[in-house]
Amino acid sequence: MGTSGNVQSRAEEVSALMDGEVSAREFEHILHEISEDPDLKGCWTRYHLVRDVLQQTLPPLGGSDLPERVSAALKSEPYYLLRHRFRHLSWSPWKRVGAMAAAVATITFLAVLTFPSHQSSVLPPQASISPSTVIWVADQEQRFPTVETDDRSEYPTHQAELDPYLVNHSEYLAGNGMGNVVPFIHVVSYGE
Amino acid sequence: MMGRTTGYFLVVGLVAGSSAMAATQVSGEPLQWLKRMIEARRTVSYEGDFVYLHSGQITTLHIVRQAEPGGDRERLIALDGPMREVVRDRERVTCTLPKGKPLVADTHHLPDGALSENLSQHLDEVMAHYDLTPNHPDRVAGREVWSLEIRPRDALRYGHRLWLDMATGLLLKSELIGKRGNTLEEIMFTQVTVLPTIPAGHLESSTVGLLPALHTSVTTTTASDEPLRWTVERLPPGFRLEGREHHPLGLKGVTPAQQFVYSDGLATVSVFIEHTPADHEAVSGPSRRGGLNAYGTRYKDWQVTVVGEVPEATVEMIGTSLRRHDPLEETTKQ
Numbered sequence A: 001m002g003t004s005g006n007v008q009s010r011a012e013e014v015s016a017l018m019d020g021e022v023s024a025r026e027f028e029h030i031l032h033e034i035s036e037d038p039d040l041k042g043c044w045t046r047y048h049l050v051r052d053v054l055q056q057t058l059p060p061l062g063g064s065d066l067p068e069r070v071s072a073a074l075k076s077e078p079y080y081l082l083r084h085r086f087r088h089l090s091w092s093p094w095k096r097v098g099a100m101a102a103a104v105a106t107i108t109f110l111a112v113l114t115f116p117s118h119q120s121s122v123l124p125p126q127a128s129i130s131p132s133t134v135i136w137v138a139d140q141e142q143r144f145p146t147v148e149t150d151d152r153s154e155y156p157t158h159q160a161e162l163d164p165y166l167v168n169h170s171e172y173l174a175g176n177g178m179g180n181v182v183p184f185i186h187v188v189s190y191g192e
Numbered sequence B: 001m002m003g004r005t006t007g008y009f010l011v012v013g014l015v016a017g018s019s020a021m022a023a024t025q026v027s028g029e030p031l032q033w034l035k036r037m038i039e040a041r042r043t044v045s046y047e048g049d050f051v052y053l054h055s056g057q058i059t060t061l062h063i064v065r066q067a068e069p070g071g072d073r074e075r076l077i078a079l080d081g082p083m084r085e086v087v088r089d090r091e092r093v094t095c096t097l098p099k100g101k102p103l104v105a106d107t108h109h110l111p112d113g114a115l116s117e118n119l120s121q122h123l124d125e126v127m128a129h130y131d132l133t134p135n136h137p138d139r140v141a142g143r144e145v146w147s148l149e150i151r152p153r154d155a156l157r158y159g160h161r162l163w164l165d166m167a168t169g170l171l172l173k174s175e176l177i178g179k180r181g182n183t184l185e186e187i188m189f190t191q192v193t194v195l196p197t198i199p200a201g202h203l204e205s206s207t208v209g210l211l212p213a214l215h216t217s218v219t220t221t222t223a224s225d226e227p228l229r230w231t232v233e234r235l236p237p238g239f240r241l242e243g244r245e246h247h248p249l250g251l252k253g254v255t256p257a258q259q260f261v262y263s264d265g266l267a268t269v270s271v272f273i274e275h276t277p278a279d280h281e282a283v284s285g286p287s288r289r290g291g292l293n294a295y296g297t298r299y300k301d302w303q304v305t306v307v308g309e310v311p312e313a314t315v316e317m318i319g320t321s322l323r324r325h326d327p328l329e330e331t332t333k334q
Helices: A003-018 A024-036 A038-055 A066-076 A079-089 A093-114 A131-142 A159-175 B002-027 B029-043 B114-121 B312-320 B327-333
Strands: B046-054 B057-066 B073-078 B085-088 B093-096 B130-140 B143-152 B159-165 B171-177 B183-194 B214-217 B230-232 B240-247 B257-263 B268-275 B285-289 B292-299 B302-308 B322-324
Touching (some): A159 B257
Antiparallel strands (some): B130 B143, B240 B257, B268 B302
């Protein structure tokens, strides 16, 4: 897998960790990786921040640059990971868009009013906020069903092209008692 | 091909019988459990629900499987999201996939269970590339299970953690393990019922007449009688050619295709070769679905697509080292 695939794969591990979808063994492994890898640590922090914003449980740690950092955190996440992170909320796309936009707007407003000077170590100050930044996130949410991604790992642009090969590969395994317990799993579990 | 294959199994099976027995004695119970799992795959009929986890996503599925002499029957259906279903028997495969294009899925020539029988006989050879260790008793889907761990000895294949039903040997939970010890995908039954015979109707497609996206194919694959001109120059140790098929109508009903199946006994890779124009829409480069990797590339006038439950590096290595030996071309060079 290429670099982007590795990054996404590891980010997904962090995502799974936050969702409690890892075994005890994986839990230790991923925590160790987070402690060793600054990129993963940043990923971990951003996920927490985004989650806290959506759940309105953000702790009072912000500073004057909080809106910028919230925006940067959202912007730096590939949209498929954002979709991934919040798919369990089972809202309609429009409600989700509205909720995210409202959450970002709310925290921006509150942060400016409430935390005029404190500095936080949650995220590095790395981006400036502008209305278009927030809209970018909302736009991405709206375009979830159709936007192409360069993530070839789980959303390959040629996914449909793979089907004939996977079906015949699976049929060979199934017809000969090879492979895992469900040879057609890679055919049936995709195509959403 | 069937004749050659049967002969091969008989000869190698006799030769390997004594060594397999010795390996079993050395390795003790885990190897016996693995053999029991392989046997259950061929003989146990069941119906159940399971979850499939990959990349933080969860899919819930229902499976019905009837084991029969001469070929099993199976129905697999996704219980969430768009309608997706595969129904297969010894003659045909019927796929219902959203936004799908017509598929041609061929039935194959080998007698059902032949390769799993081969695997059972050659477990000692297979285990030359893996370490097999027992874990501990556990419970899955309300049933008592034994767990095993299979670790690869190189980075060219994946590891497995398996949970086997103590009563039947059925595989009730499995994890595919990456080289960093991470779980790439997981299948876990939440309920399963073992049945002597599956009730009539449970193996019938639920979408017949309901969805236009129903793709049924009933083509017959012919074993290729063309001299073997294709070779993979860089195969992982332990992998060998297990099967070779010719798809006269192609995989998409357009261009004839050849399929070569390589396996080390646990991991399996299919290499598809199609004679297509360079601008043909095709899989290019690597892609992945859960624990299955694919790699597409061009070799002269052929599209080469490699798929298998092995790491990306392995499908790429196989795809880029495929060569065609053309006697006419070699004569000209001389």
